[in-house]
Amino acid sequence: MAADNPARPVVEPAPRTDMVDLHALYTAHWRYLVRLAVLLVDDVSSAEDVVQDAFVALHKRSGSLRDPDAALAYLRASVVNLSRSVLRRRQVVRKHLRVAEPEATAGADSDVLLRDEHRAALAAVKALPRHQREVLILRYWSGLSEREIAAALGISAGSVKSAASRGLAALHRVLGGGPG
Structure with missing residues (x-):
């Protein structure tokens, strides 16, 4: 059937x-x-x-x-x-x-675009240890919260706070001339 x-x-x-x-x-x-x-x-x-x-x-x-x-x-x-x-x-x-590695050559107008203090600040940030540099860039340039930075870097929020604090203190010593 x-x-x-x-x-x-x-x-x-x-x-x-x-x-x-x-x-x-x-x-x-x-x-x-x-x-x-x-x-x-x-x-x-x-x-x-x-x-x-x-x-x-x-x-x-x-x-x-x-x-x-x-x-x-x-x-x-x-x-x-x-x-x-x-x-x-x-x-x-x-x-x-x-x-x-040969240094990258800056454009002819780079001095006009970046004042001395900006170059000094960038140099100081680049001189930081990798962890502190990444935290500060993500925090202050990208505007991320501690939780977002922790997720992006795969670390704890406490590590973010610690790295930010140490990085800011180092920048203050280098750029501000004080003890931090």
């Missing part, structure tokens, strides 16, 4: 509303992320590569993100981690080749 079953209608899946809009993220945050990376790696070309790699990594994971609203935080953490990798690779190259 053959059963007469009417064909079941094909149900199209509803479009996912929890997908990450990479184009919108890229358009809205690319410049900010490159600036963040430049502060960490001190090189525009490497910073752009870091941000591009962060977006590629997000694209690969975008379907598995539990919270698409956390995509910017994911990108920020990726930029920090990829910047660390760039700096580690530079150290390895310098160590093994014993050749100093």
